[in-house]
Amino acid sequence: MTNARLxxxxxxxxxxxxxxxxxxxxxxxxxxxxxxxxxxxxSLGDRGWLMAATFVISGIAxxxxxxxxxxxxxxxxxxxxxxxxxxxxxxxxxLAGIFPAPAGLxxxxxxxxxxxxxxxTTAIMHSVAFNxxxxxxxxxxxxxxxxxxxxxxxxxxxxxxxxxxxxPVLIVAGMAVLIPTGVAFYAAAILAWLxxxxxxxxxxxxxxxxxx
Numbered sequence: 111m112t113n114a115r116l117x118x119x120x121x122x123x124x125x126x127x128x129x130x131x132x133x134x135x136x137x138x139x140x141x142x143x144x145x146x147x148x149x150x151x152x153s154l155g156d157r158g159w160l161m162a163a164t165f166v167i168s169g170i171a172x173x174x175x176x177x178x179x180x181x182x183x184x185x186x187x188x189x190x191x192x193x194x195x196x197x198x199x200x201x202x203x204x205l206a207g208i209f210p211a212p213a214g215l216x217x218x219x220x221x222x223x224x225x226x227x228x229x230x231t232t233a234i235m236h237s238v239a240f241n242x243x244x245x246x247x248x249x250x251x252x253x254x255x256x257x258x259x260x261x262x263x264x265x266x267x268x269x270x271x272x273x274x275x276x277x278p279v280l281i282v283a284g285m286a287v288l289i290p291t292g293v294a295f296y297a298a299a300i301l302a303w304l305x306x307x308x309x310x311x312x313x314x315x316x317x318x319x320x321x322x
């Protein structure tokens with residue numbers, strides 16, 4: 111279990127990296143409007159490489175976190191299913207970085223405002239990656255919530271299940287434009303990363319430090 115500390119640290123690292131880059135880029139990129147554009151569109155344009163690299167690096171870090179969770183939960187419930195779902199979330203992030211979202215709705219700069227995103231093969235792969243990532247993470251929140259219930263960790267159980275309920279509500283609300291799409295997806299991303307970083311830190315507390 112002592113080997114789990116380092117990979118568990120990749121959870122908060124990935125969360126801070128992704129949220130910081132996405133927030134700064136959303137605030138500073140010309141023509142980007144969070145009420146109209148999803149943060150994944152930040153992978154487009156002259157500085158798109160930065161967001162694309164953030165997706166890939168964060169995804170790799172999450173896969174490392176999944177390995178740490180597997181080690182930290184050795185002998186407990188969710189020994190396999192939970193960490194695997196987290197790992198799939200990481201893989202989805204990597205794919206989302208490799209296959210960018212389509213241009214449209216005035217972004218990147220120079221794109222006509224009335225141009226609807228065209229679902230090319232690359233765009234379809236991005237959509238698949240998005241659904242894979244968030245579908246796996248949502249499932250993971252319920253798997254961990256059930257495990258925390260068995261371990262009598264009521265606060266963590268409630269937080270995990272609440273996250274699992276809120277994420278699809280935000281995503282569906284954004285797709286239905288009940289909430290501005292970009293705002294809904296941004297909020298879902300923030301919530302997802304907060305939960306992921308929190309459980310990484312919670313599991314790190316369980317890991318025994320070897321005595322000198």
